[in-house]
Amino acid sequence: xxxxxxxxxxxxxxxxxxxxxxxxxxxxxxxxxxxxxxxxxxxxxxxxxxxxxxxxxxxxxxxxxxxxxxxxxxxxxxxxxxxxxxxxxxxxxxxxxxxxxxxxxxxxxxxxxxxxxxxxxxxxxxxxxxxxxxxxxxxxxxxxxxxxxxxxxxxxxxxxxxxxxxxxxxxxxxxxxxxxxxxxxxxxxxxxxxxxxxxxxxxxxxxxxxxxxxxxxxxxxxxxxxxxxxxxxxxxxxxxxxxxxxxxxxxxxxxxxxxxxxxxxxxxxxxxxxxxxxxxxxxxxxxxxxxxxxxxxxxxxxxxxxxxxxxxxxxxxxxxxxxxxxxxxxxxxxxxxxxxxxxxxxxxxxxxxxxxxxxxxxxxxxxxxxxxxxxxxxxxxxxxxxxxxxxxxxxxxxxxxxxxxxxxxxxxxxxxxxxxxxxxxxxxxxxxxxxxxxxxxxxx
Amino acid sequence: xxxxxxxxxxxxxxxxxxxxxxxxxxxxxxxxxxxxxxxxxxxxxxxxxxxxxxxxxxxxxxxxxxxxxxxxxxxxxxxxxxxxxxxxxxxxxxxxxxxxxxxxxxxxxxxxxxxxxxxxxxxxxxxxxxxxxxxxxxxxxxxxxxxxxxxxxxxxxxxxxxxxxxxxxxxxxxxxxxxxxxxxxxxxxxxxxxxxxxxxxxxxxxxxxxxxxxxxxxxxxxxxxxxxxxxxxxxxxxxxxxxxxxxxxxxxxxxxxxxxxxxxxxxxxxxxxxxxxxxx
Numbered sequence: 174x175x176x177x178x179x180x181x182x183x184x185x186x187x188x189x190x191x192x193x194x195x196x197x198x199x200x201x202x203x204x205x206x207x208x209x210x211x212x213x214x215x216x217x218x219x220x221x222x223x224x225x226x227x228x229x230x231x232x233x234x235x236x237x238x239x240x241x242x243x244x245x246x247x248x249x250x251x252x253x254x255x256x257x258x259x260x261x262x263x264x265x266x267x268x269x270x271x272x273x274x275x276x277x278x279x280x281x282x283x284x285x286x287x288x289x290x291x292x293x294x295x296x297x298x299x300x301x302x303x304x305x306x307x308x309x310x311x312x313x314x315x316x317x318x319x320x321x322x323x324x325x326x327x328x329x330x331x332x333x334x335x336x337x338x339x340x341x342x343x344x345x346x347x348x349x350x351x352x353x354x355x356x357x358x359x360x361x362x363x364x365x366x367x368x369x370x371x372x373x374x375x376x377x378x379x380x381x382x383x384x385x386x387x388x389x390x391x392x393x394x395x396x397x398x399x400x401x402x403x404x405x406x407x408x409x410x411x412x413x414x415x416x417x418x419x420x421x422x423x424x425x426x427x428x429x430x431x432x433x434x435x436x437x438x439x440x441x442x443x444x445x446x447x448x449x450x451x452x453x454x455x456x457x458x459x460x461x462x463x464x465x466x467x468x469x470x471x472x473x474x475x476x477x478x479x480x481x482x483x484x485x486x487x488x489x490x491x492x493x494x495x496x497x498x499x500x501x502x503x504x505x506x507x508x509x510x511x512x513x514x515x516x517x518x519x520x521x522x523x524x525x526x527x528x529x530x531x532x533x534x535x536x537x538x539x540x541x542x543x544x545x546x547x548x549x550x551x552x553x554x555x556x557x558x559x560x561x562x563x564x565x566x567x568x569x570x571x572x573x574x575x576x577x578x579x580x581x582x583x584x585x586x587x588x589x590x591x592x593x594x595x596x597x598x599x600x601x602x603x604x605x606x607x608x609x610x611x612x613x614x615x616x617x
Numbered sequence: 618x619x620x621x622x623x624x625x626x627x628x629x630x631x632x633x634x635x636x637x638x639x640x641x642x643x644x645x646x647x648x649x650x651x652x653x654x655x656x657x658x659x660x661x662x663x664x665x666x667x668x669x670x671x672x673x674x675x676x677x678x679x680x681x682x683x684x685x686x687x688x689x690x691x692x693x694x695x696x697x698x699x700x701x702x703x704x705x706x707x708x709x710x711x712x713x714x715x716x717x718x719x720x721x722x723x724x725x726x727x728x729x730x731x732x733x734x735x736x737x738x739x740x741x742x743x744x745x746x747x748x749x750x751x752x753x754x755x756x757x758x759x760x761x762x763x764x765x766x767x768x769x770x771x772x773x774x775x776x777x778x779x780x781x782x783x784x785x786x787x788x789x790x791x792x793x794x795x796x797x798x799x800x801x802x803x804x805x806x807x808x809x810x811x812x813x814x815x816x817x818x819x820x821x822x823x824x825x826x827x828x829x830x831x832x833x834x835x836x837x838x839x840x841x842x843x844x845x846x847x848x849x850x851x852x853x854x855x856x857x858x859x860x861x862x863x864x865x866x867x868x869x870x871x872x873x874x875x876x877x878x879x880x881x882x883x884x885x886x887x888x889x890x891x892x893x894x895x896x897x
Contacts, residue, residue, distance in 0.1 A: 255859070259660050277657060278657075280657070430749055432749045432751065433746060434751075436742050436752075576861040577859065577860050577861065578861050581856075582844075588753060592750070592753065611861070614863075615862055
């Protein structure tokens, strides 16, 4: 009888210890609020994930303040942010994509009017403000996108007897771009490529290039023509024929059949360009990290504006703007908020921070502390060249697109058009009628 | 024995009960509450009453998902149970290599949903590529793709349950039926199936609820393409939640409706199947 009691007691003891261990593990997480504060940054850009982690580690080594960097996978930032914000240890530093993002997260953004990052902005009007004028989000990187091209392969094409142009500078409008792309596609075996353009993939990692970035061009021209500022309740289809022209060029002169595009990813397109299998690739300055150091040399990288056949496009430059605004979480402790502000100040004023942002990550920043740190990313240099030549940069208007649903609708309509199960009228409906209905649904 | 249970029972069921309350009951109650509110993150919400439910009525995509999912659940339930039973029936008698066959049929069940969806995406797109098409060409391609995937994954699991059910039938009953002159088919219909009914109850319940709940494989295989026509209910709820600012409450309302539908169907099916069980 004694033995049985002993065994039961021991077993009970083990069970209790196991439960205590599990519960202790649960509560340990929320105990670290030290007087120093800590930083938790939810990063938007998977291309720079490792760079941020390294930079954070340097800061921690220097100051002892804990900086945790997590990155959301491509296309999942909003969903990750939503779930992280509800936890007891939410991000202290996060990102909004512009006015639409701020509409969702404005209540969570701290006032940054006294912060170092606001003071150091070259142009303080680019910061996003709330209804009472408080500064809620600050742009931290300006990016440029367009059609990047492989200079060596393009020059090989020019050397062909039936080439449509004699020098790359002649490509300053849609018709020339079309002639060149079709010429490359017809001579692809002679040039050793699989297509003029990389695959226009519709996997979620890649479809934003067409439903957001490419859709920006007709929107830009329509807003310019009609003098639209801010987020309009309705849009017109004025430049959608141009949208169709350029999209047709992408899908008919590519490495992949237009009916097989649904599963192509951004990695596929990156690989096709970086390994010299395609000449043109619609992407931006952020892609430099993924492409460099492979089969295409830095001096062979160039970027063209995305021409759609609009009037006056010979003066069009590259598409430059920002969808990346830092915001600090006002729900975390004062110590954490201050620690985050200090971290950001260090990032934009210290040598290590500026070197990382400008050279490693290749960012063009709107801060005045970066005067000596100009990036060597060839795409950024291309943008500077177009600006110096007096071309007008195309602004980023997709920050006012009414919702993710609108973008998804356009994306799906484009996919159906590409795989020939739908027609262009479907794209126009999703674009114009979809905008009006999404605007109504999200604005009341 | 009873005294021991009373004294120590709470200690041993305690952790599981705590986990059940934390991981299931609390989110359920919170979810039902949130379906009557508008919120951005689950900790900050404002009460709006039945507004979210009102928004469901005009939602055509939701209604399409509902029919699509119901069709999917019915088709997979029938196919999985028929095939699983047939394979179990064949693998009940002893022959060399029987265990190898059982393991091989069971193994697909061990692969997680997302990986499975991705692998089948590559396979199906590879095959459809011969006709220059991909799985997003039509919602029916997505439907049958998911049916194939689900069957491949679940047949092994249900087979195991059916084997257990078949093995529990006393051999004397089969022999008695044979001696009475019953053919194989007759003894299957009148002796084996009524006695295997408990397994059939369990398997039908599992396959119907799995069919309604499927998410990972849907996300990986089609992600709703084309134009959200191959979206099952769970993916529809997910997309509602994240697709527009201000629709998180609507997504939660859909989840509550989803819960009610699946609970009703499962209970009705369970009640019906139990009434058909024979006792050996």
